Amino acid sequence: MKKILYSLLAVIAVFSMGTFSSCSEDNEEFITATEDDFPQILLPWFSEWENGEPVEYKNLSRDVEFVDSATVTPALYTTVQWLIDDEVIHEGLKIQHTFLAGEYVLKIVATTTKGKSTSRTGILTVRPLESDPIPGEDILDRQVVPGKEVKLHGTNMDNVVKISFGEKEAAAKFVEDGDNSYVEYTVPADLALGTYRVTLTDIDGNVYGGGKIEISNEAPVVTEETLWEGEFNVTWDTPFRELQSQFKDLVVAGSIIRAYVTGEGQGNMTTDWWTNILTGGQGDSGRGDIEISGTMVLEFVLTDFSMQLMNEQGGAIFVGDGYTITKITKE
Incomplete structure (x- = not known):
């Protein structure tokens, strides 16, 4: 019986020695990784690119701090840099950073002491708060010429007093125009051509992300696209109905409808129920008719609400009195 017990103990001892030896060898191999090895970023994990572009890595609100960390090998010989839009903002395995609202290209670069490097790239999306100034993405607002007076449309823009292109600043003036409200400013004349990430400053000195604006020669x-052209005299008894039922099939939310008019009177784009196509206001006081004097272009940026109104209230028409429509276009 004792012989059997001794035999079992001997087998266990041999097995244990083999196991411990194997673990020791594995650890030794990991620890002895050298600076000649090619670096790898084990964490964080980024999704594969789509159509040649990086995809979203993280999406967070602008009042939430961006916190992240990286695991790399060979750990003893590798440094990590965190880049935003190709500019280094931090060096180290861990990062804590606060961003203004906007879309950023986040890149993590791991480099060994021998100069070998690898990287991972993804999109970091930082959402504005509902109460923040939120500029739109109209191409006319996002591609501007130095020295020119331009507009930046958006929501909650009424308190914006300054737009900054890096160290260059431009005073901004708010213009109330319903859902088409905007701030007006003059682009700094000495700005070099290129794309700038801009910031918006409100009357209290708070700074917000404004996205990117391209400074161009043109x-x-x-x-x-011309939807209708001719000569139609609008009166209270004869609203413009030439595109009434077609409008909802010709446009989408975001379409810009322009009515080229001339005359002395007032008018507006409405549903067949004479409801303001942008605000839903009704009646002579609630509809908010536009004063027309001479030759003008009436512009309407349609929204999801506009499309809903058209579908529920018989399409879209132009109402008013004392003016002539010569052309209707959409952008």
């Missing part, structure tokens, strides 16, 4: 060409 303003973008606006492509308009």
Whole structure:
């Protein structure tokens, strides 16, 4: 019986020695990774690119701190840099950083002491708060010429008093125009051509992300499609109905409808129920008719609400009195 017990103990001892030896060898191999090895980023994990572009890595609100960390090998011989839009903002395995609202290209670069490197790239999306100034993405706002007076449309823009292109600043003036409200400013004349990430400053000194604006030699060409052309005299008894049922099939939310008019009177784009196509206001006081004097272009940026109104209230028409429509276009 004792012989059997001794035999079992001997087998266990041999097995244990083999196991411990194997673990020791594995650890030794990991620890002895050298600076000659090619670096690897084990964490964080980024999704594969789509159509040649990086995809979203993280999406967070602008009041939430961006916190992340990286695991790399060979750990003893590798440094890590965190880049935003190709600019280094931090060096080290761990990062804590606060971003303004906007879309950023985040890149993690791991480099060994022998100069070998690898990287991972993804999109970091930082959402604005609902109460923040939120500029739109109209190409006319996003491609501007130095020294020119331009507009930046958006929501909650009424308190914006300054737009900054890096160290260059431009005073901004808010213009109330319903859902089409904007701030007006003059682009700094000495700005070099290129793309700038801009910031917006409100009357209290708070700073917000404004996305990117391209400084170009030429303003973008606006492509308009003519939906109707002719001469139609609008009166209270004869609203413009030539595109009434077609509008909802010709446009989408975001379409810009322009009515080229001339005359002395007032008018507006409405549903067949004479409801303001942008605000839903009704009646002579609630509809908010536009004063027309001479030759003008009436512009309406349609929204999801506009499309809902058209579908529920018999399409879209132009109402008012004392003016002539010569052309209707969409962009």
